[in-house]
Amino acid sequence: MLDSIKVRQASFRAALLPDRSECPVRRRILSCVSLVCAGALLAGCATGDGEADATSEVITSIPSFADVDVSPTPRDLTGEINLALNSEEPEPVTDNPTQKLPVTLKDNQGTRVTVKTADRILALDQYGTLAQITYELGLGDALVGRDLSTQFSQAKDLPLVTHNGHELNGEAILDLSPDLIITDTSLGPWDVVEQVRDAGVPVVVVDSTRNLDNTADLINQVASALGVRDAGKALAQRTADEIAAVRAVIDRKAPTAVQDKLRTVFLYVRGQSGVYYMFGQDSGADALISATGAYDVSKEIGWKGMKPLNDEGLVAAQPDTIVMMTKGLESAGGVDGLLERYPSLANTPAGEHRRFITMPDSQILSFGPRSADVLNALAVAMYAPESL
Structure with a gap:
């Protein structure tokens, strides 16, 4: 043949x-x-896989969420976190x-x-x-x-x-x-x-x-x-067993009351191409956010699928945390560049606290055999960043 x-x-x-x-x-x-x-x-429209230089220190040593102490007030946490799963074979x-x-x-x-x-x-x-x-x-x-x-x-x-x-x-x-x-x-x-x-x-x-x-x-x-x-x-x-095990820990340790959950959105950005999107319902990102125990804002504001980002959407969302791909944030000029392009973002809790969590493009929405590792990493960053 x-x-x-x-x-x-x-x-x-x-x-x-x-x-x-x-x-x-x-x-x-x-x-x-x-x-x-x-x-x-x-x-x-992407130009790479997210493995290039990051805008902040890349954290690859990520503990198990089961072993860390969570913050009593995760909505008050501040600062950017750039995660990457290690190259575990x-x-x-x-x-x-x-x-x-x-x-x-x-x-x-x-x-x-x-x-x-x-x-x-x-x-x-x-x-x-x-x-x-x-x-x-x-x-x-x-x-x-x-x-x-x-x-x-x-x-x-x-x-x-x-x-x-x-x-x-x-x-x-x-x-x-x-x-x-x-x-x-x-x-x-x-x-x-x-x-x-x-x-x-x-x-x-x-x-x-x-x-x-x-x-x-x-x-x-x-x-x-x-x-x-x-x-x-x-x-x-x-894979299903590993995902279920991590989700069980998240369900046990993450805030359960709606008012205490992190209001979270997922932004997809390719600044060099002028692509600025917010991912909503049925995009895959909504399932990822919910699985981490955070509050998926897209359902509340009726943001379906993948739509261009606008100031009205950001103001309506009022996110506490913004999740992105590493290269996406880099392409926008980092947090400062994104705030400059969308001034309304500065008036959201995430903008005020510079609360951005990024992972490589090749990992964060891959939904494959390492899905449990992605969920664990995001949960640690959201609720126990001091352990990183």
């Missing part, structure tokens, strides 16, 4: 190369068209998963795909979640390349197949002769995916929605494509 794929790949390189060199504007438009999909705003649920291939399945777009082999895998998405899942299913050795957001230690030396941030590079993909690509619609341009598929490489498109409720489904979709359904069930259960 590999030889036949290589023959067909060669015939498509000429089609891919002109598209990459002659149509940069078209590529950008195609990438940004995916804004209509949940989470896809993050695909076309993923732990496969099995070292030798039993693959049952070939498998024929219908992917998330309704496309019927037959996977005959999975010896050379590319698992690509905005957050590196799909590569992380593949590794934790016990098939890390089959990964032959990575996207920019795949940062765990075992994969960092793999060749990149994205450029200019999160744009798929068709030539780089074909050069690796993959026999399977697992992706979603969070990366673009989509015509590269179609051309690679036409070159004979099976492409399985999984759900692009990212929230705590569909983490198990996402894991099982990847496992099905790889022919390791049993390992998928085991990883989904382990």
Whole structure:
């Protein structure tokens, strides 16, 4: 099969190369068209994965929320906190998963795909979640390349197949002769995916929605494509158990009365592109905020989905805490730059107290096997920052 794929790949390189060199504007438009999909705003307009220099000290040593003393008045806390999960190596649920291939399945777009082999895998998405899942299913050795957001230690030396941030590079993909690509619609341009598929490489498109409720489904979709359904069930259960354990601690230790909860919003910013959004209901960020025990303001003010930020929304929200991606805050010129662009923000508790919590773009909304770690980190920052 590999030889036949290589023959067909060669015939498509000429089609891919002109598209990459002659149509940069078209590529950008195609990438940004995916804004209509949940989470896809993050695909076309981002320029990095959040691992670059931070505006404040990066905190990677994060204790368990179960072991810290929470502040009696978390709404009075002040200061910026820049978090990042450490590069802890993923732990496969099995070292030798039993693959049952070939498998024929219908992917998330309704496309019927037959996977005959999975010896050379590319698992690509905005957050590196799909590569992380593949590794934790016990098939890390089959990964032959990575996207920019795949940062765990075992994969960092793999060749990149994205450029200019999160744009798929068709030539780089074909050069690796993959026999399977697992992706979603969070990366673009989509015509590269179609051309690679036409070159004979099976492409399985999984759900692009990212929230705590569909983490198990996402894991099982990847496992099905790889022919390791049993390992998928085991990883989904382990991840669910870890999330449940952290949430139980948060429910026990975080404020329970509505008036004591941290009024929280999630801002998505790409200052260099003039992109300033507040994420609301059904964006995934609302589920993240609620899971940390904070008060998701978006429901109260009727802020649905992902909408451009405005002064009226900020004034209505009156957040105590603002959660952001690290690169997003950096691109706005830090807290000072954001306050300058939106003066009304200075009149909110979060602005007055400079209460901003950031995490890398590749982590905070990834909703994958490390979701429990993300929740734990945010909970510590929200309620026990002195422990950091």
